Amino acid sequence: MSDGRTLAREFLEQQRLLGGDTVILSDSPAPGSRPGSVTPPGSSAGLTPGASPGKTLAPAANALPPAGLSYDPPSGDLFSTDPIAQAASLEAIAQLVATCTTCRLCEGRRHTVPGEGPPDARLVVVGEGPGRVEDETGRPFVGPAGELLTKILAAIDLPRERVFICNVVKCRPPENRLPQFDEVAACVPYLFRQIELLKPQVILAMGGTAAQTLLNTKQSLGALRNQLHRFRGIPVIVTYHPAALLRNPNWKKPTWDDVRIARRLIA
Numbered sequence: 001m002s003d004g005r006t007l008a009r010e011f012l013e014q015q016r017l018l019g020g021d022t023v024i025l026s027d028s029p030a031p032g033s034r035p036g037s038v039t040p041p042g043s044s045a046g047l048t049p050g051a052s053p054g055k056t057l058a059p060a061a062n063a064l065p066p067a068g069l070s071y072d073p074p075s076g077d078l079f080s081t082d083p084i085a086q087a088a089s090l091e092a093i094a095q096l097v098a099t100c101t102t103c104r105l106c107e108g109r110r111h112t113v114p115g116e117g118p119p120d121a122r123l124v125v126v127g128e129g130p131g132r133v134e135d136e137t138g139r140p141f142v143g144p145a146g147e148l149l150t151k152i153l154a155a156i157d158l159p160r161e162r163v164f165i166c167n168v169v170k171c172r173p174p175e176n177r178l179p180q181f182d183e184v185a186a187c188v189p190y191l192f193r194q195i196e197l198l199k200p201q202v203i204l205a206m207g208g209t210a211a212q213t214l215l216n217t218k219q220s221l222g223a224l225r226n227q228l229h230r231f232r233g234i235p236v237i238v239t240y241h242p243a244a245l246l247r248n249p250n251w252k253k254p255t256w257d258d259v260r261i262a263r264r265l266i267a
């Protein structure tokens with residue numbers, strides 16, 4: 001099967017998970033279609049609603065956002081001596097973070113904030129970095145923004161306790177400034193290893209720093225929303241950070257739309 005048709009099948013399978021109508025993908029290319037081309041859903045070329053015989057694959061209604069970026073950074077190999085790559089559990093990563101002095105953010109921290117949640121979490125929420133209350137408590141997403149996140153998760157029937165919540169950087173940037181490029185680069189191996197161990201069904205990237213880090217891009221949050229991205233094959237939904245929602249309530253509606261898409265991707 002060509003790469004194009006593999007992508008089409010994958011897209012339609014995602015549509016099926018969202019509960020739309022049945023779509024048939026025939027095994028032979030539609031007349032006039034280019035070999036390996038991806039046929040848009042709803043088009044008659046290659047994807048034939050109700051056709052038979054063929055393979056029932058996916059619904060067309062309730063469309064997911066179109067496919068976006070895909071980032072697949074290499075993971076540590078068996079012979080690596082990197083302690084992060086060798087960390088066998090979330091607790092082991094938290095212990096490494098607790099003594100980490102790899103970047104300048106260690107200088108002003110009161111507590112490291114590695115993240116929290118169950119090891120079998122199906123959803124991973126990734127934010128930017130700890131704020132004041134997080135730095136004081138060592139817990140992610142506490143304070144007003146954290147309370148809003150807890151409400152958002154409850155609204156999609158995912159108690160916070162069932163979600164793994166973390167940030168790109170594990171120590172608080174001074175004055176809540178954005179983490180700088182070298183700080184993100186120093187800290188991101190912890191996040192990548194956490195995701196590797198968790199193997200979630202969906203990642204919710206909240207805010208531009210999380211989205212750009214997970215997708216290895218400089219595109220703006222606005223440009224990255226409304227697409228179904230992937231990190232090591234795991235679907236990534238991009239939305240606003242809860243702290244931004246507190247500043248601009250107009251973003252609550254689009255955030256709600258994004259979060260519902262993420263929820264529907266969770267089995």
Ligand code: SF4
Binds near residue numbers: 105
């Ligand atoms: S922010 Fe990350 S890399 Fe920097 S000191 Fe903290 S744990 Fe280490």
